[in-house]
Amino acid sequence: MAAIGSVTIDPPLILAPMAGITDSPFRRMIRSLGGCGLVTMEFISSEALTRGIGKELGKLPFHQSERPISIQVYGSRPSALVDAAKTIQDMGADICDVNMGCPARKILKGSAGAALMGDLGLARRIIRSLRKAITIPLTVKFRSGLRPPQINYLELGRICEGEGADAVTLHPRTAVQQYSGQADWDQIARLKQELSIPVIGNGDIAIPDDAVRMFSQTGCDMVMIGRASLTNPWIFTQTASLLETGTYREPSLSQRAAFVRRHVEILTQELAGKELLHKLKVFTGKYTHGLPGGRDLRRRLTQIHNPQELLSALNAFFDNLVG
Ligand SMILES: Cc1cc2nc3c(=O)[nH]c(=O)nc-3n(C[C@H](O)[C@H](O)[C@H](O)COP(=O)(O)O)c2cc1C
Incomplete structure (x- = not known):
């Protein structure tokens, strides 16, 4: 049975955080179909949250039926991230996730998201501060690296584990790649071999069979699905069925x-x-x-x-x- 810290993730399938998409109505709709072990919120700016900006605060409320739920924060100042993580914990989130993979120019300019893969010292300080500040499970989501040849996901993974993170998610593309090319699942396998905390594999799951293949090719503990859940919200229940029974049905x-x-x-x-x-x-x-x-x-x-x-x-x- 998969778990992130004390939180059981059953089945081991996770809805990926997607800004503008994974709001409460969408999360509830995904939950209503079953098969999803953990839902995640669209990312939250730690700076906006600590300044009490209404738009950001408005994203936070969730229904009990959505749980377990992970809330993702982004930013670059450890103190703002700590404040945001404490708010999230106080709200009853099950897991706090930190974004170290967002490739958007606006986020990179603020030295946040994937920019932290270019400053592993700061990434380490952030994870260390967060680990001290909250008791709920802490996870980190990142990419292969900022840009080639700086492919440092293994190093960041080791930092996460060393600083007490409970799990990591890898979307194996560089930030400059954005969504082009193919996710390199071999990197998920390498990260899994390297770490003893759970590894969540992510990237290019289009159909349930892809998720089963990701489990067997990489040995990852959990699979996270993003874009495919929009065109096929049944992908979680279908994948759970495929894992359990070897078959699944298409919705009418x-x-x-x-x-x-x-x-x-x-x-x-x-x-x-x-x-x-x-x-x-x-x-x-x-x-x-x-x-x-x-x-x-x-x-x-x-x-x-x-x-x-x-x-x-x-x-x-x-x-x-x-x-
Ligand atoms: C519209 C959109 C918004 C996204 N927003 C976030 C986000 O807020 N935080 C994050 O970590 N990743 C974000 N992502 C990346 C996804 O979580 C995921 O890593 C990526 O889509 C690869 O998985 P997939 O191939 O299953 O879609 C976003 C992706 C999309 C398409």
Whole structure:
């Protein structure tokens, strides 16, 4: 049975943190399908959190049904990260994760995210300060390195373990690679051989069979899935079934329609205006990938400017599909 510190992760499958995506409604929808052992929040700026910025604070609340939940913080000042981690612990998060892998220019400019892979001394100080400050499990998520030839994931992994982190996640691409090329799963295998704390493998799981392959090729303890969960939210329950029984089922069109309608219902209850429209477009755009007529619907969505119109188009699409 997989665990991160005292938190059992069963099944050993994790929803990856995705800014703008893994908000509470999406996490609840993923939970409703089962098969996911841990959900993660979109990353939280330690600087914004410690200054009490409303937008950042607004991301923090979660439902008990989402647990276990990991909240990820980013930043470069150890004292701000410590304050943020304490806030997260006080809120009842099960795990605190630190981002040392974000390749976005804005984050790198603030010496945070993957920039910390270019300053392992600071990365060490951050992990050490956090370990002293909180009692909940602490994890670190990182990439292969900042840019070639500086591929230092093994060194950072050893620092994490030495400073008392409870697990690490590796997305084996460099920061300059962003999402191009292929994730190098051999690096996950090497990290697993190097460390005794749990290693979470991440990168390029497109279908359940990929996750099973990642477990067997790398020996990793847990698998984290990001982008594929948007086009196929069933990927966790399917992978859990594949691991357990060797087979899994595809959702029917009516199950898909019910899932999208339920998510849309939650979003319309909890959001309004531009934010609502934006989220509706993001999720319905992804959910309709691969469905007959999905491309036409997505083209229409780009021309829609109010939530009501979007809901009508979506209802018509699914009525037509399910019959
Ligand atoms: C839209 C989007 C937002 C992301 N935001 C974060 C984030 O906030 N923190 C983080 O550690 N990784 C973030 N990631 C990276 C994912 O957690 C994951 O490492 C990456 O997508 C590779 O996994 P995948 O191939 O399963 O998608 C993000 C990825 C995407 C696509």
